[in-house]
Amino acid sequence: MATGAIFVGEVVRRTRSWWREGAAVRSGMMLVPLRVMVGALAAAMATCNTPSSSPPSLSATAPAATQESAPPASPPERRFDPDVVRPNPAAPVGQILLALSNGEAERAEAIANQVLPDAPEETRTELYWLAARAALESGAPARAHATLAHVTTPTEGAEHPLAPWARLLRARIMMEGDAALAAEEVAPLTELDWAGRDDARDLQAAAWVEAGEVERAEPLLRALLAESSASSARASVALPLAQLLAQRDEVDAKVEAIRLLRRVATRAPLSSAAREAEERLPALLAALPPERRRDLREPTPEEAFARAEALSSAMRWDDAEAAFHEVAQRAEDDGLQCQARYQEGRAIYYRRQRGRAAQHLAGVARDCAQEEVRAWSRYLAGKAYAASGDHELARQQYGLLEEQTPGHSLADDARYRGALLLGEDGDEDAMVERLRTLPSTYPGGDMHGHARFMLAWRARRAGQREEALAHLEGALAEGTQEDREDLHGRAAYWRAVLLLELERPDEAREAWTELVETHPLSYYAQQALVRLSELSPAAAESARARWGSRGDASITFAWREDFDTPAFGRALALLEVGAIEEAKQELAYVRERSSAADDELRWVEASLYDRAGAYPEAVYLTRRFLDAFLTAPPTDDHYARWRIAYPRAYADVIERAAQDRPVPAELIFAIAREESSFRADAVSVAQAYGLTQLIVPTARRFAQRVDLRATPSTLTQPATNVTIGAEFMSWLWQRYPDNPVVLPAAYNAGQGAVDRWIDERPDQRLDVWVEEIPYDETRRYTRRVLQSWGIYAWLNGAELPRLRPALPSR
Template sequence: MIRNLSKITLALALSLAIPLPAHAQSRGDAPPTELAQSTPREAGSSARFRVIERFPERDPAPPQIPSIAPTSPFAPIIEDVERNNWASAHRKLQNPELRPLLNDDASLRFLAATVAMEAGHPAQTLAILNALDLEADLPSLADYASLLKARAALATDDAHTATLAAASVDDQSLLYPDALTLLADALQKAGQPEDQKRAVDVLELFLNAYPRHSRAAAAREQLATLLEAQNPRRAAELFSHIREQRPLSEAAARATQRLRALDAHLSDAQRQLLDDTTPERALTLARARFDLHQSERVINDLNAALEQWPEDAPQRCEALYLIARSHTKLRQHSAGTPVYDRILEQCADTDWELRALYLGGRGRWNSGDRQGALALFERIWQEYGDHSYADDAMYFAARILRSEDHPDDARQRLQAQLSRYPEGDMAKDAHWLLLREYFDRDDFQAVIDHVDNLDKTGEDDLYTKGRLHYFRARALLQAGRTDEAAQAFIKVAHDHPMTYYALLSFNQLASLQSDTTGLDICATVGPACEDHLPANVSSDPVELPEDLQRDPGFQKASQLLTLGLTSLARRELTALRTRHASNTSTLWALASLLDAAHAYPISHDLARRHIHGWMDAYPTQSTRRHWSIAYPTPFKDALTRYAEQRRLNPAIIYAIMREESGFNPRIESWANARGLLQLIEPTARRIAQKDGLGDFSFDLLFDPTLNIRLGSAYMRELADQTGSHPALIIAGYNGGFGNVSSWLKEFGHEDLDLFVENIPYGQTRDYTKRVLMSFWIYSYLYGDARVPALPFTLPSP
């Protein structure tokens, strides 16, 4: 019974006249978006290993977030925390020798309380926190400690303490939404009628401020349950919302039961929504299943439903579209074709028609019906010429004509596309396809003239920047104009720093010197390369702006990172990024601090996706630190050991790791690939057996060392199959050696540059370019080769 306490709570947190918290107003009602899928960082390990690093002794130490010394008895505990190994951390904390150290440091006691809670010992958590004055002892983390205390108290049925602790979280804290839901739980648990009413008030406040919060669905169900007796119409409204927004959830099933019990209070519209046989309900369920990739269920359910619907049901077009798209997801292109045809027949002059033309055309193309695809694509640019699909359709038609051995028709189609849509997003690809045809017929002057006549290329991404001018240089070379070709390659390398085509250009320049055997291509090329990539490069430190140091969120995040609580810090870091988004120097300082704290999934992602323009120039003394943040070297001991054992360049392992997982050891893809190097179970199990690992289990792939062991073994296998060619190892890692072998047989006579452009799978083609670029950057930053050698002649299949 907490009747008196309820008044305190109401005064503290339930004044429903209060405005939305400032952080809700500034960011909207959605919770902060995470910087990256992040997992425990690697702490205290950098001192235990090293890789070759270019002049590391000359790099000033960057500003750092304080960290626990590797020799501290708490270091192994924090390492467990970073890996979410709560039981192990809890066992270690029971060591009596740690008690004096814990008593001297409130932040370590907060860590111990967190570990106890996550390990399933809430009473212990509560005892630790009850002994602290949270505001005085933990000024930066008082809100985190209060929320933890509320959780622990609730878990031990102490509603009094839970209510006080949750109500003490300030409305400016990022934890305020979580505190509101805990406060509602505590008040409901208290059991008194007035507490129940105040629980309702808290939940209404929460849903008004945060309607799309991750806990909103649970809050709606909780609120609806509380209101069933006193306000059944509002309860029915909430249950109906759950049923419509989360139709496949268990909460929706419970909501359906409660709505049937509330039948006397339902409106006609709510009662109609309870009818599971209506077309709208069938579509609601199908949309949810489509989003969950339950493609076969979507096809079966909607085909059955369509037989029951009237011919003029307005939902028919969307239902057919979901069926067709589900066939496409399953790569059942032939089965999807007649469904797209039904959409074209039954849904003319609607938005569904255009979608069916585009996706139906691609489906026919994939199933081998090229003439049918051409007919649908032509309708797009003829009937929907102002839509963004139009230039895509013309480009696809040109590719089909080219594959059908109609080069003249293909050329005319591409020229028409560029004339009609010179600024279209497919213009750069149309230009390239024209150049490719000129290369096929050895018309090198046509390549040169085409590029020279362009005002701009439209090349705006990693996969195309510099492509047209690189192949112009290539045409000059094949036309025997060697000096002009050399100058053209130099210009590509100058204009497009550290890109895939700059890497190719430097290798072409080395080939002109008749020396591609050296470890460092840059030394062969001479000043044209060395001026951009000097051998002796130091690094300026990243300064820590005062406004970042003063930011309370930075202080919270720093302390949480120090304790290894990366998952808790991530929310503060995301908010920091948002608050300082317009200040590039502050973002770099934040990224540098995170890097120094070994929070690599977050730090590299901040540089990679949220700071722009820094890759427009080669690394210099003032920017080299930026590059090392974006391309870090975590897990050095294991990676270096297995790179040496497998006779692999560490740069290629890091390049693939960065692409596959973003250095997140616990990530799992939709295809169930796991860990740092994203291994699927069949491949991992085969490699484990081959490598003598007898006790392998799939869960072990989340262990960084084992994942690197098996991933590097797989790379060695690919290297043995591809003559250790970096580009082929990379392509094989993404597309499989079986595909690489087929491509080598089909067009392996081409030089490397044209071979990569010929890779038919867009994902693998782009992956190969992107990872080769990273391979170069890692080689430059940490290895012996400022520019690694890439043989243009490929091995025989």
């Protein structure tokens, strides 16, 4: 660490005084699972230097300069090191976090109580916080409330950064016994301009309702509701306001209460708040006059549509289909009816009932004139017909989309998909013509590069290599539109293949070398190294050398004014105690108010999540906002950014699972990253669970081999999930022993599908075989996993997995 770096201790100490000035952070004070901490606790806390002093010009007076004296030294550059939030498993805080992550709340509280009497001042508040959390998780809210008082008590005249969170949590606990006292506790937090202000106001209003202070509660609740998005449930406001209104005798008040309860029930239908709202509705409806009761007995079509949308967003496709069907039956407005019918068809499509979806969506497109509804209905109908094997009807839907909605963004997609179906059905000339004219027909479209690539692919397969080369060079000149991570470098790679096949090896070597440099460690760069090794091992080694030597995972950031904010200091304190959700809100608050909310600030955020063990959040940020790092090799300082994007999450668990199996740990890391982004509690719409996304039947089959139980609950436990997943991967590895790189395809689509594709094309090279995997999802997944496998292997040991060109024998 460079001299002059400033660490969390200084930031936290400053924050204690900043809080008195009124700055704070957004917080819902949610108690979140600590499972994300397991991976981080496997590494020891990095050694940190003592925080720097103030700049010399402010903290000391230098002696007068003489003619012989050296020029004054420049003050050291202030830098921030995110390692300050990395948990230390040997320290009490780290031990408590580990116990909590393992569900051992009583043990965690015992550790805290044991070390607190002799704990140094700088860690005592964090220990009280964790003890309170452990007490809550043990079912002892009174004990948690008493413990939190130590967090809110100022030390040496300054409040700890965790104090506002602790005060908010104390008020929540008070709500169970003394609402008036809860309102008093939270009142100071409502007066401050901080991102948690609305949470505090919500709690204050609810407390006033419970305490019977209607005149104070109602204006605040209405103000909060007016500030909310109409599409949100806002249950924390709507439910107490409905409670207040329901107590009145006026019919209009009860009607308004019913509307509020319906808002909660329809916009958050899977929540406990929705269940509470549904339970309250019958009594309120019964209190209305008969004519009003009839009008309000059922949700309006608009309310029912909002409920169906929420179910669709949660990927509850069965429930969403039924809900949208009900709206379509009831809606009198043509626009709402068409929207509901389309969404019903979309839900059927995602239920994988392709034939039924195709017919339904084709009917929607026929009956509805709205351009958006018609275009999307035609497009999904075409995809559904194609998946059902009816290419003629699929092409018909794509053709009608082009004809009826030519200005829609899906028109060129329809042209592209329809053309591919023509090729699959043997009409090569028609396919080529439609792809060739796509760019001129849709000059503003986003399928030009894809169309040119497919023209090149077909031409190469037909032996027309010069023509194929021309198509790829055209795509490279005008834009390949390789926006997905798994496509980076595709056109350049196959151009080099064509150059080699046209007996222009020097140009091919140069092209592959350039690809390795411009798209380091991408799937196509790794394949380029395989080709280069066959052409010239020296050329491959020279190209690989352009990635430089491996750096180390340390990273620091130039100091910026955002680090001087109270919110940032509190974010650090929260990360130190594993309060990830609250820290996310703090950091979002910092970013929203930053005068320079640039990518570097996102990198600060991602690095903090990584150091704190919140790997899903770090991976999400690097994928969603920071993928520009993929253009520079993981060398020197840049290595740390690659390491954040490809973390060694759950390293102990994964490396232990790989020890006695043929599957390398790097491949398990890769599959876990691509399947779940290291979210241990991930559950997919297909009911796949945990880090490696196992469905229960497959998990039970392989769990028997390792004496484990596979249930939806146990599969969200990292050790259980990874062990069973690694056993499944090991079985697949042994199924394809002479080239296990087809394992990702089998993991995604099943070994039966992979066996069939190998049998159909046994003589293809691996790179060609992957390109022609018929399932879009599996093709993309295979490239992503192979890419991640190579990245992990390189980051861990500067080696790449061997991508053998020959397919496994069958």
